[in-house]
Amino acid sequence: MLKAMYTHLQSRDSDRPPVTLTTLAQMKHQGEKIACLTAYDASFAALLDAAGVDVVLVGDSLGMVIQGHDTTVPVTMDHMVYHCAAVSRGLSRPFLMADLPFMSYSSPELALANAVRLMQEGGASMLKLESGPGQTDTVAYLARHDIAVCAHLGLKPQSVHKTGGFRVQGREDAAAERMLRDARALEAAGADMVLLECVPAALGRSITEAIRVPVIGIGAGPGTDGQILVLYDILDLTPGRKPRFTRNFMDGSASPQAAIARYVQAVKSGEYPAPEHCF
Numbered sequence: 001m002l003k004a005m006y007t008h009l010q011s012r013d014s015d016r017p018p019v020t021l022t023t024l025a026q027m028k029h030q031g032e033k034i035a036c037l038t039a040y041d042a043s044f045a046a047l048l049d050a051a052g053v054d055v056v057l058v059g060d061s062l063g064m065v066i067q068g069h070d071t072t073v074p075v076t077m078d079h080m081v082y083h084c085a086a087v088s089r090g091l092s093r094p095f096l097m098a099d100l101p102f103m104s105y106s107s108p109e110l111a112l113a114n115a116v117r118l119m120q121e122g123g124a125s126m127l128k129l130e131s132g133p134g135q136t137d138t139v140a141y142l143a144r145h146d147i148a149v150c151a152h153l154g155l156k157p158q159s160v161h162k163t164g165g166f167r168v169q170g171r172e173d174a175a176a177e178r179m180l181r182d183a184r185a186l187e188a189a190g191a192d193m194v195l196l197e198c199v200p201a202a203l204g205r206s207i208t209e210a211i212r213v214p215v216i217g218i219g220a221g222p223g224t225d226g227q228i229l230v231l232y233d234i235l236d237l238t239p240g241r242k243p244r245f246t247r248n249f250m251d252g253s254a255s256p257q258a259a260i261a262r263y264v265q266a267v268k269s270g271e272y273p274a275p276e277h278c279f
């Protein structure tokens, strides 16, 4: 316990202090792009840390890229805790966010119990949940318990069986207005970050400008405060056709470490995403 405490104090004073919500708020304010990636194990987590990634997400995408399922639905809390603890052991600077998996937040009380597991056993600093008007009470409940929350809007992979597939969301005016309203309501309920997946670039920008908390995009255009991609996609490890918004950073890189560093640089400079990655 003492060792952990001293380690934390030392790293706070080092030239690579840990990223916190305050850091991310400052980055939004100053217009510095936030570079985020997923990770599922300690070795890749250490590579992401060394390459300057700001936020690492232990995504339930692990159901697809690690476990080989067609969707994220089979992922359980035990899977998430196992991978989150591994990632956490590989990190010192980045902010660590973890997904609450399918049906692990179907009531505010269940969400709190599972958030506590991911923080205490997994070492997460923030929980992400696929959100909408139905989750404002849960977000408010977590916020009342001082749990940092990211609200995931747009394409919600845990709902694909209901929504009919992996599709761009918010194309029609009414759907775009609803999403903007949801983002505002979730921020008012206490969300500390919003993640937008697969939405038109214009909507990504207008939501980012409408709320104070950082907005991270995946297939949401260049106007968000930061970008996230699935690590295995940028390293070209995933078989088959890739989503339009992703980019193979291994192409032209000598090593995974170099590819991850190029991704960070491309996000920070605004070179990624380019028009061909946008909807």
Ligand code: KIV
Binding pocket: 038, 057, 058, 059, 060, 061, 062, 099, 195, 197, 218, 228, 229, 230
């Ligand atoms: O599960 C995941 O990796 C995610 C990202 C695609 C944002 O939610």
